[in-house]
Amino acid sequence: MLNIKKTFKPGDIIVRENTLGNSAYIIESGKVEVSKNIGNQRVVFTTLEKGSIFGEMCLVDNSPRSATVTTLEETVVTILSKTNFQQFLMQNPAAQSIFQVITERLRQTDVLVNPLRLTNFYYSLTSLIYYLALAVGNEKDGELSLENEFLLNECCTILAVDRSLAEKVVNRMVFTKLVRLDKNRGGPVERKVVVIPNQSQFKEFVDFLATQSSKDNDEASAESLTLSDKTYDVLKVLVENVADYQPKAGKKSVYYEKFLTAVNDLLNLSREETDKLFQPLFKNGWFKITMDPETNTRQLVCIDPARLESELERQSSRATFQKMVNLLKTMAAN
Known part of the structure; x- marks a missing residue:
């Protein structure tokens, strides 16, 4: 060549x-x-x-x-x-596929970046860090690392942002523990490297920022609900504080009145408020109400406990990531 x-x-x-x-x-x-x-x-x-x-x-x-x-x-x-x-790529088909995917990802960050909209900028930068680390970084013991100097240069050329701004944001991300800065002492010159200690968490954070940046994220679906803080807390009462709810033992239903009482005791929410919060969950098929013929009382039945557990975990991660974004924005304002 x-x-x-x-x-x-x-x-x-x-x-x-x-x-x-x-x-x-x-x-x-x-x-x-x-x-x-x-x-x-x-x-x-x-x-x-x-x-x-x-x-x-x-x-x-x-x-x-x-x-x-x-x-x-x-x-x-x-x-x-x-x-x-x-x-070269024709002689290495696997490399061709990888380069095409990575390039498209980086082009997307270039389109989305807007320094006046911090959420978009953090999405662009975190995407760039993640996909560059996958493409040209090093992986060891489950951690991804990338030379800091190389990353900052790529931020300038691909995202078209000032180097000092990119450097400040990387330092803010270190504070949230999404990444850390290590010193690479392996070569003749000591260099800083950006390390992603938890790849799956970092990718989840990138995906979370993508949903925050997208304009097409207004509608909730039955597969993935956007839970309010109150609804999340009420569901956590069900999962963690109601003894009758034991899906792993086959117990997917609880007495509805008993559950409403538990929510009122723990969260100080009225029965009417809790019942109103559950209406979207009934509508989307997450829960249903049945009658116990022996006691003639209402039973709250979870249709798919595994999906509920997964959704609560996702919501917990979203809450954590939102706190990270709020922290990054607060630091940017100071």
């Missing part, structure tokens, strides 16, 4: 924003800056030096360049053409 080297003079534009390209560039020597036009203003996001790569997104898809790259001094680059890269 033959790659070409080319020398650019100071001030040359190697890549221009919103134009189509067919090559990626690896800096052999020199320095370039990455900028983007926002409104009527040109904003410089970062500088790249020897060993950095830019323009790599066009190797897999046909989307326009997301930023402009201009030389600050005489710069020598190796040009990796799309043709040569595609030849």
Whole structure:
């Protein structure tokens, strides 16, 4: 696979924003800056030096360049053409599928990012961290790690945000324990690495932010309910405080009046309030009311206890993630 080297003079534009390209560039020597036009203003996001790569997104898809790259001094680059890269992928079909998926994910973050809407920005950044870690990071003992310097540069070029902003947000995420910053002492130079200690939790957080960023998340369904805090608390009373409810032992029903009394005692909610909270759950098929012929009393029956348990766990995670988002926003305001 033959790659070409080319020398650019100071001030040359190697890549221009919103134009189509067919090559990626690896800096052999020199320095370039990455900028983007926002409104009527040109904003410089970062500088790249020897060993950095830019323009790599066009190797897999046909989307326009997301930023402009201009030389600050005489710069020598190796040009990796799309043709040569595609030849490599043809010889490695598995790599082709992986690169296409990852590129699409990163393009989605580029579309969604809006610095004025913090939830969108956190979704974009966490998505970028997660998919870059999967693509080019290291995995050890269930943890994913990625060089911090590489991540910050990719934030600047892909998300088109200022480096200092990306760095601040990563530090805020460290405070929430979603990630941590370690020092990689394996090489000749000590470098910081971003570590994702719990991959599944981090992916759940990304998915949670995706739902917060989406405009199509207004309708609840029978498969996944958006529970109010009160409804969640009432259901937790059922699962944790009503002795008759033991689904693992086959006991999926409780006396409704007894349950209403327990909710009133523990949560200080009236019977009318609790009954009103349950109406959507009856409508969506999560619960039903039957009559006990022997006692002529109402029975509250859970249709699918396993699904209820899963939904409560999901709701608990959402509450935890919302607290994380609120914390990130509070820190951003200070």
